[in-house]
Amino acid sequence: MLYCAAEPWRGFARARREPMSEDARRFAPAVARNKAAITEILARHLPSTGLVLEVASGSGEHALHFAAHFPALRFQPTDPDAAALASIAAWREEAPLANLLPPLMLDVMADGWPVPNADVILCINMIHIAPWEATAALMRGAARILPADGRLFLYGPFKQEGAHTAPSNATFDDSLRIQDARWGVRDLEAVARTASAAGFAAPVVELMPANNLSVIFHRVP
Ligand SMILES: C[S@@+](CC[C@H](N)C(=O)[O-])C[C@H]1O[C@@H](n2cnc3c(N)ncnc32)[C@H](O)[C@@H]1O
Numbered sequence: 001m002l003y004c005a006a007e008p009w010r011g012f013a014r015a016r017r018e019p020m021s022e023d024a025r026r027f028a029p030a031v032a033r034n035k036a037a038i039t040e041i042l043a044r045h046l047p048s049t050g051l052v053l054e055v056a057s058g059s060g061e062h063a064l065h066f067a068a069h070f071p072a073l074r075f076q077p078t079d080p081d082a083a084a085l086a087s088i089a090a091w092r093e094e095a096p097l098a099n100l101l102p103p104l105m106l107d108v109m110a111d112g113w114p115v116p117n118a119d120v121i122l123c124i125n126m127i128h129i130a131p132w133e134a135t136a137a138l139m140r141g142a143a144r145i146l147p148a149d150g151r152l153f154l155y156g157p158f159k160q161e162g163a164h165t166a167p168s169n170a171t172f173d174d175s176l177r178i179q180d181a182r183w184g185v186r187d188l189e190a191v192a193r194t195a196s197a198a199g200f201a202a203p204v205v206e207l208m209p210a211n212n213l214s215v216i217f218h219r220v221p
Contacts, residue, residue: 024090026059026083030125034212035065038124038155041206041214045151048072050119053145055108055138056126060088066122067100074099076115078106108137118145124155127191128173131182135191139198148221152200158188158213166211188215 046052049072057063057077067075077088077100088103104114108130121142127135142152157169164170164185173185192203192215200217208214 024083024086025094026087028059028061031059031061031065034124034155034209035062037209038062038214039066039069041208042066042070042122042153045153045204045216046070046073047119047151050074051076051115051117052120052122053115053118054078055106055121055123057088057103058084058125060084060091060103062122062124063088063100064091064095064097067097068095071097071099073120074101076101076118077103078115079103080105080107108134108141113141113145116145117147119147119150121146121150121152122155123153126156127154128156128176128185129183132186135186136194136198139195139200142217143198143200143219146219148219150219152195152217152219154191154213154215154217155208156212157185158191158215159185160188162187162189169211188213191215192217 051074052066052070053076054063054066055078057079060077063075063077067073079085079088085103085105092100092102106113106115123138127138139152142150146152157165157172159165159169159173164173169185176183176185188205195203195217199220201220204216206214206216
């Protein structure tokens with residue numbers, strides 16, 4: 001089971017269109033709850049044009065939603081998981097948008113990423129559901145492909161100064177660590193130090209509903 005938000009509800013559900021044909025689209029309940037709030041923040045932080053690389057797109061619902069809201073930007077969804085890639089492709093087929101590119105396989109831990117340049121990188125609800133090394137790999141990869149002043153946008157639950165910001169985040173953190181001892185809600189200051197080492201300025205932090213944060217890093221010129 002995969003949790004996608006700081007509350008212990010189910011991650012993905014599959015859809016079935018007809019009794020004989022399985023629908024590859026996945027539905028992440030957290031996306032329905034957080035996409036409007038994230039879109040508001042993106043509207044303030046995205047450039048007006050350019051390529052947005054989404055790392056860890058999961059079901060693909062965010063990419064579809066953002067592409068519909070920001071038609072002058074191009075969105076490149078990615079994920080390392082084959083079922084996620086199938087879901088993203090199925091959503092894209094269901095609601096074709098000229099600015100939503102076909103999904104690509106991207107594991108942040110890989111040496112080479114399949115996208116050589118991007119103006120913005122989005123990474124929503126990934127760094128706590130992956131080993132800590134994935135955060136450093138994300139920062140290094142992002143620094144490689146973003147231009148000077150390019151933006152790396154993270155969203156999710158964070159600890160601040162070593163402490164959880166809400167009891168629900170502490171419970172969520174426990175549930176993550178039970179699933180995989182290498183997972184866990186990250187400390188904002190440790191994430192910012194890792195970003196700084198890779199070449200990013202101190203982040204802009206936006207408070208989000210349900211004790212989540214949007215954390216926006218600018219690549220230092
Ligand atoms: C909780 S889901 C979040 C999906 C989506 N961003 C959302 O908010 O619904 C975590 C995602 O991180 C992806 N992921 C895990 N490890 C990764 C890695 N090393 N590189 C890239 N993505 C990874 C998983 O495949 C999964 O799709």
